[in-house]
Amino acid sequence: MVERYDLPADDERTSLRNGVVRALRAVPMHFTSPINIEGLSATDLFSMNTLLGGAIEDQTVATLNATRAIWDPNGRWADYEFRRYSESFPDVRLENMRGAEPLIGIELKGWYLLAKEEMPSFRFRASADAMTVWDLLVVFPWSLSNVLSGTPVLEPPFIEQAKYAADLRTQYWENRNASAKPVTHPPTHPYPAPGTAYSDVVYDDRGGNFGRIARIQGLMDEWMAETMDTRLAGISAKWWVRFFKLFDERGDLEAITKKFDRLARETNQNPIWVEEVVDLVRQLMKL
Template sequence: MSSIKHYNLPADDKRTSLTEGVKSALLAVPMHFMSSINITGISATDLFSMNTLLGGAIEDQTVATLNASRSVWDPEDAWSDCEFKRYSESFPDVRLERNGESRPIIGIELKGWYLLSKEEVPSFRFKAAADATTVWDILAVFPWSLSNVISGSPVLAAPFIEQAKYVADLRTHYWENRSPKAKLVRHPTTTPYPAPGTTYSDIAVDDGGNNFGRIARIKGLMDDWVLNTMSTPLAGISARWWVRFLKLFDERGDEETIRKRFEQIAAAQKHDPAWTDEVVAHVRRLMEM
């Protein structure tokens, strides 16, 4: 078990109750999220790149939804002169700011995860040093998909929410203890809410594979959430099976090879109640078209 622990939030600081309210609002964002984006005409085999295409727009819409749900995170109007703003080139990229002041109240590092991405886990890197965060800052990851699976408007699923400073510590501990050959991590001299253009990310001494910061690989951090999220039904079929089905056509192979791979998937998922014989038969008919 890791010795890394969460940081305590001072009970006498107003940001503590604010942070708890923001967490509640983040959990409610999927229910209130609305987007004018509508995707049509995308090839099924191009779907895997959707996070790159739409990730920023999804994050902008999430911030707008968060501001629209002020009654959840500020029920007593204690922060009525504050609003969330997104800064795509800064860390954290979402900040609650008071009008006329540059110093953020709290920050959220907001990440999007397209559910039909090939990896079946979030692949983003979280490299910010623990010193670049306060104990009130949050890391929030929103899974998203399209309303009609391969077309339609973005819809969100329940987010992963965690204390950003704790995640930074846990990530570094994981990296430095992952194997006997693990290398150290260099920490920059930084402060919370670093200015744009300054160095605020930890640097792994040996990271030839560019894997430092992939927090989804840290055992025990996101595992259960990822497993549950990949069970999200999309048109009645769990997201994981959509990914595996679409990957058949992304991989090189003749029609017979693809067909055999699909039958292997169909046989492997019998424990999934969403994947009925009727659904399998429907997909087979689609493959005949």
């Protein structure tokens, strides 16, 4: 059975890590972005994470540094700051200019709430040996302030011990079916240098699914379900996704309208999607 690693109580990084977790939870309320989207076609929404994901992750790191009072209230780590390295693992590191080993690493991911799959699609393939017990895996859901337009808005993040998540992923892969093959771990260490091998290797992954930890039962399920209930303009994100999917599929207006009516009947059983909004969207479909 996979269990989380204990954090040494006598190590300064443990209290620092606890402060970083508090700061990460506070990031959504402090987050600001210069990005403003206008005139986007509804059918282009699904590509938003590809278009803006990196910029939003950069801005998330800037917000984390701006909340230093939360993770370093006594100024103990005044010469340290979080930096993002998109081509390294982990991609966010708390480090100083003297080149000392990072204190904490964060593998930071963004999840666009209106993505077609209704779950994070990133791959987390790093070996457990490539991280310390203090390192974190963090996923920030985001959307636009006006659903189809506006500025990025962050929702409460998923935060997990990265080393534990890597172990759980390996256990899942090696036991997913009777013919599953073992995962091979490369010789690596925490904070590997760029260009070195740090990802686990599998030999039975024709579909490229190794590392899709959002599919591992018991890791992110509850958080994803709660997050997909996030209201965007009064409607749960999951219903927005299903509505937009109607227009992403091939079919004439009559076929789309029939599918929408079925969706409307389904959501009428759910008070989150109020009937006035359904009627408004139906009118828009006639334009």
